Amino acid sequence: MKYLHLVLRSLFRSRRRTLLTVAFLAVSVFLVATLQSILATLDGFANNPNAANRVAVRHKVSLTNLIPMRYQDWIRQQPEVEATMAIQWFGGIYQDPRNFFANFAAEPEPIVRIFREEIVEYTESEFKDFLRDRNGCIVGKSLADKFGWKVGDVVTLQGTIFPMNPRLTVRGTWKSKRQADEQVLYFHFKLLEEGVPRIAGRVGSFWVRAKNADDVPRLIERIDRHFSDALEPTQSETENAFQLNFLKMMGNIAAIIHSITGAVLAALLVVTANTMAMAIRERTTEVAVFRAMGFTSLQVLGILMAEGILLSLMGGVGGIALAWLGAGAIQQGIGSVIPWLADFAIPTETLLFCLHASMGLGLLSTLVPAWRAVRRPIIEGLRAL
Amino acid sequence: MNGEAIIRCEGIAKSYFRDSLEIPVLQGLDLEIPRGGYFALMGPSGSGKTTLLNLIAGIDRPTGGSLEVCGYRLNDLDDDELAGWRAIHVGFIFQNYNLVPVLNAFENVELPLLLQPLSRAQRRARVLEALALVNLEDRMWNFPRQLSGGQEQRVAIARAIVSDPRILVADEPTGALDAKNAEEVMALLERLNQDLGKTILLVTHDPKAAHHARVQIHLEKGVLDRTVEVNR
Incomplete structure (x- = not known):
């Protein structure tokens, strides 16, 4: 601790250089923390423990191919099945394409049963009204709040996949544990069938709820085996796997984010190493004087390393603070456009990763120039004026 | 010389290598x-006076001969031991002062004391x-x-005397000063020698x-040319 003032004073020897380096580090760490948190949020979405006993059944060829509604009768009879629901991604636009949110045409009765972990707080009477009204819809509370919808309001969706623009009356809202689960609108599948006769008797997928999570693999295998020889074979998968595949349609996000993180960290290393190399090189004589006074190489190395690590930590902590402060804005901003990010937060693991990465960068970037400085003969250092 | 030698060089040799040369x-x-001696090392450039000073101060190593300073045979000490020895026995005064620019006068003087087991109050007093x-x-706050x-x-x-070393080595301590300041510095060194009994070894042109100084040692091409006692 008695060297702390020495480290701090040396760190701010060139105030502008130090502040610029810290600012660069902070922005970079902010970027890394945010990107990694996006990945963690998406990962959490595709690893939802609540979805453990839910299975998505779709056409084997593609999500855009429809499967016969009658398949549901057989699936419902399986001993492991608690409930099934036909559900179709509608992909409608509300007023403006930027107002993106998930909207589905679904069989209304089983919705709450299938998604009971998500639809946790709702009014019974509102949901009964929804069941009765074929032109009704139910929406997550966050989504309703975002657009200022209230029960009784009429919401018109503009179809992008199907040639119909349903006028839906908001019949009820629900609250969930996660904001992302409140970014959804459901309306009657029958309405879609009536509006688009060509799909009558067919649907994009079935959501199946198994009685036990342990039954899920067996159920998946049995469903797909049963329909394997049918004209429209199925592909069943856990809801998490389905979500993951859906996310993958946006590209290999994990690889992209990891590549960007790697590039940012490499750039950080170069910039910090350059700063520290300059800071140490211009103190060649000073290092020699310290050693002449009796400081051992290890002590001088420790002081220089502490300086480098402190510099990186300042940038790291600054970046983490930025990311933490910015998380709310990202949740509100991007989360409203990309529902998967509605629950965006900076996980503790990401904070720790950034903190350790900052320290590691400081260590790596300072080690070589500091080591070279203390290995230089004292008399050479004293001559280096 | 008498038997109370604080510095004893026997057959000291030092060579530098430039590539294979x-x-x-x-x-x-x-x-x-x-x-308690006050010696000035003199001689033309390249005569080896700074090299000799560096060897005696323990910041360079001889390539031959034996070097004993303050009762320690410096040839036998490893780098860390030599650093510890310097911290206790030698104070350095450089031509360009070599103060740490980001530390004030107090903190600069305090530096060598950071190596000693002293409390903050003890360091401050020293x-x-x-x-x-x-x-x-x-x-002191400048x-x-x-x-x-x-x-x-x-x-x-x-800074050189704060840890109470027995030897002060000064390499051209007045080289960057005007005549008046140079005289003040030399008077100060003389006082340290006479009042505090510091052994001073000075390189100067x-x-x-x-x-x-009380004795001037003249070097010529790496060997002792002559020793002159100064009469004042």
Whole structure:
């Protein structure tokens, strides 16, 4: 601790250089923390423990191919099945394409049963009204709040996949544990069938709820085996796997984010190493004087390393603070456009990763120039004026 | 020389290597400096005076011969032991003062004490004492850039003596000073030698500065040319 003032004073020897380096580090760490948190949020979405006993059944060829509604009768009879629901991604636009949110045409009765972990707080009477009204819809509370919808309001969706623009009356809202689960609108599948006769008797997928999570693999295998020889074979998968595949349609996000993180960290290393190399090189004589006074190489190395690590930590902590402060804005901003990010937060693991990465960068970037400085003969250092 | 030698060089040799070329700087030099002596090393450029000073101060190693300073045979000490030895026994005064620019006078003087097991209060007392000796207590919160060249060198002298070393080595301590400041610095060194009994070894080209020493050692091409006692 008695060297702390020495480290701090040396760190701010060139105030502008130090502040610029810290600012660069902070922005970079902010970027890394945010990107990694996006990945963690998406990962959490595709690893939802609540979805453990839910299975998505779709056409084997593609999500855009429809499967016969009658398949549901057989699936419902399986001993492991608690409930099934036909559900179709509608992909409608509300007023403006930027107002993106998930909207589905679904069989209304089983919705709450299938998604009971998500639809946790709702009014019974509102949901009964929804069941009765074929032109009704139910929406997550966050989504309703975002657009200022209230029960009784009429919401018109503009179809992008199907040639119909349903006028839906908001019949009820629900609250969930996660904001992302409140970014959804459901309306009657029958309405879609009536509006688009060509799909009558067919649907994009079935959501199946198994009685036990342990039954899920067996159920998946049995469903797909049963329909394997049918004209429209199925592909069943856990809801998490389905979500993951859906996310993958946006590209290999994990690889992209990891590549960007790697590039940012490499750039950080170069910039910090350059700063520290300059800071140490211009103190060649000073290092020699310290050693002449009796400081051992290890002590001088420790002081220089502490300086480098402190510099990186300042940038790291600054970046983490930025990311933490910015998380709310990202949740509100991007989360409203990309529902998967509605629950965006900076996980503790990401904070720790950034903190350790900052320290590691400081260590790596300072080690070589500091080591070279203390290995230089004292008399050479004293001559280096 | 008498038997109370604090510095004893026997057949000291030092060569530098430039690629495969050996450049001998000191060639079998014998020298004894008594405790409390004030010696000026003189000679033309390349005569080996700074090299000899560096060897005696333990910041360079001889390539031959034996070197004993303050009762320690420096040839036998490893780098860390030598660093510890320097911290206790040697104070350095450089031509360009070499103060740490981001530390004020007090903190610069305090630096060598950080290596010793002293409390903050003890360090403070020692620093104030050293600054009082060089008459700079009133400038202790000034940074080097806020001091004149003479004041900077006096802070450097305070730093050199604060840990109470037995030997002070000074390499051209007046080289960057005007005549008045140079005279003040030399008078200060003389006082440290006479009042505190510090053994001083000074490298200088300046005959006026050398005149403050009690003995002038003249080197020529790496060997002892002559020793002159200064009559005052």
